[in-house]
Amino acid sequence: MSYNIFQIIKEGLKGNMGWVKTWRNPNIKKKYDVIIIGGGGHGLATAFYLAKEFNIKNIAVLEKNWIGGGNVGRNTTIIRSNYMLNENEAFYEFSLKLWEGLEKQINYNAMVSQRGVLNIFHSDAQKDSFIRRGNSMIINGADAELYDLNKIKSIYPFLDYQNARFPIKGGLFQKRGGTVRHDAVAWGYAHAADKLGVDIFQNCEVNNFKFKSGSCVGVETNRGFIKANKVGCAVAGSTSLLLSKADMVLPIESHVLQAFVSESIKPIIPGVITFGAGHFYISQSDKGGLVFGGDIDGYNSYAQRGNLDILEDVCESGLALMPSISKARLLRMWGGVMDMTMDGSPIIDKTHIKGLYMNAGWCYGGFKATPASGWCFAHLIAKDYSHSLSENFKLDRFKNGYMIDEKGQGAQPNLH
Template sequence: MPFSLLKYGLKSDFPFEDYADLPAPSKLKEHYDVVIIGGGGHGVATAYYLAKYHGITNVAILEKGYLGGGNTARNTAVIRSNYLTSDGVKFYIESVNLFKELSNEFDFNIMYSSRGQLTLAHTDATIRSFRQRAEVNKHFGGRTELIDPQQIKELVPTLNMNPADMPVLAGLWHIDGATARHDAVAWGYAKGATQRGVELHQLTEVTDVIVQNGKVTGVKTNRGNVSCGCVVQAVAGHSSIVAAMAGIRMPITTYPLQAMVTQPVKPFLDPLVSSSALHCYVQQTGRGEMVIGGGSDPYPLYNTRSTMDLKESLLAHAIEMFPFMANLKLMRQWAGITDMTSDYSPIMGLSPVENYYLDAGWGTWGFKSTPICGKTMAELVAGGGKVPELIAPFSMDRFDEFRQVNEMGATAASH
């Protein structure tokens, strides 16, 4: 809870002051020190940390739609750090730690809820892999442990322990698993950035990137041209398309990712429950709705449409885990667009074009990385291209040098 909420609750003089969280739209300036392409969570987070911690405020966030209207608005709001590799675990643990304090950082409630995440193991091989993940997490300060079926039943009494004739043998219990209101995260970062002088330009589409002698000098938009000192690309789902404007070929394939939500019911499920064998995860929101998600579509496509075949597959697997959910009605279904790399890890840092910085390839785990991504990308920009140690393993040249950071098995519902 932000401290200001408590302060306002105890305030005796009414009405409270009325103010706008975001400034009114303005004209584009001719020049900015930093242009950020993409007004989602990562873009506004980078702008916020640039302004607050580095004093760089001549920044323009250019968003072709509306604030947080891309993948930020289309994810299932899961926060976790139980990854496979030491590089991945260190990175996401820092993000979880930042998430815990964001409401007070912003003076804006992001509705952070510590829930815990339970991933089910149905085979001996999965148990071995979970044991390794638990030890890597604990080594770097995360709270993850392997638990037995009895402990699972105590955590989730309503779970079917033999879904699809695949007995649950063990579980990876990630105590730090959580959720937050995804829209509120974007709004909080945008509020903090714009209050410090950053400009947010919605309905402003970048149509081309201006590169001269191997160095970015500006961008073209549907509202005119803008010169700049550097560009940060943060456009989840369209990373390859935007990078191509700067002459950069990205090692990314883009897939739709679908999810859905049921009618609300009384609270019965606190942890987030997933099964990689069933390619499905289930969680209950604070409003009682059941969120159901899984792996990405099996074919590349730039489309945010929903499909009947994936709906049937996800619902069948969710009902295997919680049979009584068969009586619930589905309220809505949606999809996002995921940029997948071959090693299931992001691309962050420098690009072949001077002063053009990449924040891409987030696949299904972009939301949970929002705070630490914004913080480290801001450090990269403010340091004039000096790559922070935490994101050095995620550079794009790792694919040329065979230094992949393989997180293929670390998704909540394996792809």
């Protein structure tokens, strides 16, 4: 079923009884050309682009829980392309361009809202580094503007301009950045992929791979063995666990990242704002809740729930920026398990086993990357060589010394 205004009117007149499920619940075939493990944003996007752009028809997506229950529903919904390193910036700018045309392409309202992302700086040195980043963004075809203090005061009057410790000096603004309804991204990609014939299976957990003379020929699941020519893993958070079945040890640690939502309040924040003197980012959802987050908890965890000292740290940073939110009550908080890599950048690559591909290591930048990640991973699976935008996201870069360390932190995942 395709969604449009006429359908809404028609269904409105008929008591909304004619809507069918967004995606089918098909029977598992014995064999697929491509199996994607992981029905999150990246896995579904991969399946969609494989079918749409690379003309592969016989595809299955296997999800161990339900669609939208993993990290695609556990983030702060921000999209942006404000990186400095060329390897990252070109990729994330491609992603932002795909976000801009996404809803039309998947025929689904994902509430893509380019309400602007403002990165505030608090010192002259930080201003210099933000200008440098802004120039790098512009070179890579993205948009970036430098806002001075007066401009920020006029648009964001609620920030604390009296803070002596962290004075607001200005900001780097990306107008095309913004927010997207995160679980609608998963549902939308599932809807669009299903329409192109992709089979989506929920509650279907992969327990092992099957190898035959050095090639991956299928997967063992809780619903039996499924044969496949090619298998792609898009299970960020659990990559180390899944690929340990293929005897791989990866440059990844799994860490918990928390996100928080306050009670609904009247519209106050016009876009996304980040604090430059700590780690804090905030936006306001269309329902009025303040959506915010900060650092990862900082230690290995698969628990999908976080600790209170990070909550305290995030709230302290938030109040240093905008004390007016101190009375807002916290409504919800949740944790997602992140693949934190040793350089803070992702991995989209083949493995040492023929027919087995990996898409992993999204640290906590995975949501905004969803469309480009799916596209580049689909390219890799379909053509057996990397898309030019992801050719630097190789697994062997750690061995060869070609790290993509955006923050320059070195090989310590909890600092990225």
